Amino acid sequence: MASITLVVRPRGRPIKNLPESITVNPDESVTQVFTKIADASKFSIHRLRVTKGSDGTPLSNNRDITVQQTGLRNKSAIDVKDLGPQISWRTVFIVEYLGPLLIHPLVYYGRSLIYRSSAPPSYLQTLTMLLCVIHFAKREFETIFIHRFSAATMPARNIFKNSAHYWFLSGLNLAYWSYAPSSPAARSSPNLLIAYLGVAIFAIGELGNFYTHVVLKNLRRPGSQDRGIPQGFGFRLVTCPNYMFEIISWIGVALVNFSLSTVLFIAISGLQMVAWAKKKERRYRKEFPETYKKKRFVILPGII
Known part of the structure; x- marks a missing residue:
């Protein structure tokens, strides 16, 4: 032609x-x-x-x-x-998660300078720090090796807005209150049954979240913008099980540190994830009107 x-x-x-x-x-x-x-x-x-x-x-x-x-x-x-100037989505995600990944150990090991206290961290505070590091290290691994992005870049100026949520809300906010000498997690006689229940719930959430991300990765060929209908464990219940398992992970952390800062992070993040999940449900219904099985709940079965 x-x-x-x-x-x-x-x-x-x-x-x-x-x-x-x-x-x-x-x-x-x-x-x-x-x-x-x-x-x-x-x-x-x-x-x-x-x-x-x-x-x-x-x-x-x-x-x-x-x-x-x-x-x-x-x-x-x-x-x-x-x-305008652009930055890759992969770089944005790496920067977002790098904040809390560094902030939690820095606050934990810098307790004597930050809180002016010589008291050592408690068992629950140490456990909280390990769970947070594991979570964000996993997110970095997924960003580098698992995720495939439908859009290659975003405006470079947006990286500050996108990073603020993680650096401040799950970074400084959560770390400062979790490792403080006055934190509920600082008590010397913890309820280990509840703490270990929290660790088990955290592990279930992390493994489920990882599985979901692998399923979503396999929907799209490398370098393509293909979209498909995800199937498998979790997807039968809600539109976005990755968000569901994310919330489950942080509920596990909350059972370990009993910090209101963790509850605040879950609430704010949950509201944002609900908005994203509803948007994705609308997109699935529009793109696959004949083959997509509509979901009643987008993020938490029986709730929303």
């Missing part, structure tokens, strides 16, 4: 060296549109948003969709917007 010419128009802030038009093969993937604009403008592909000039429909940088399938024809206009 003969090549076609697309008219390129800037949208928003000026883009230096943006070509006035590009020539593409309609039988090739949409990726060539992004590549040609990126090569000419010297911008990363991920920094560009390309939309159809006719109706503003965004074009996806997808190797499985051809230019012809998008409806673009010879002399069609496309609008190009500079999204």
Whole structure:
């Protein structure tokens, strides 16, 4: 099929060296549109948003969709917007989890300086620190080796907003109150039955969460944006069992340290995860109207 010419128009802030038009093969993937604009403008592909000039429909940088399938024809206009400096989602996740992963040991081992106390940490405080380190070390492992991201990048400025939740709420907030000499976990005669029940619940949550992430990983081919319907343990009960198991893990921590800071973290994180889970349920129903088995509960069976 003969090549076609697309008219390129800037949208928003000026883009230096943006070509006035590009020539593409309609039988090739949409990726060539992004590549040609990126090569000419010297911008990363991920920094560009390309939309159809006719109706503003965004074009996806997808190797499985051809230019012809998008409806673009010879002399069609496309609008190009500079999204600003970008950062990879993988890097964002690594930075997010690195905060609490470092903060908990620092506060735990720096107790004498932070609290001006010579009292050694209690057994429950030590156990809390180990559980938190295990949790966030697991999250880092999953980020590097398990997760596949549907979007490659996000605006670089958003990393501060995204990291604040973890660095402050599950990092400084949880660590400061958990390892303080006045913390409920500092008592010298702990109820070990409840503590070990908390550890068992934590382990169930962590293993279930890891399993769920592996299932979600296998839905998407490397480098693709494919979406599928997840099946298996947990997915029969709720839309997002990964969030369910995440909450279970932190309930286990709460049973170990008896800190209101942990309860606060569970409550705020839970509300955010409920919003994400409801959004995902709507997406599944829209993308797979005939094959997706609708869920009544998105995150906690029998509750929400």
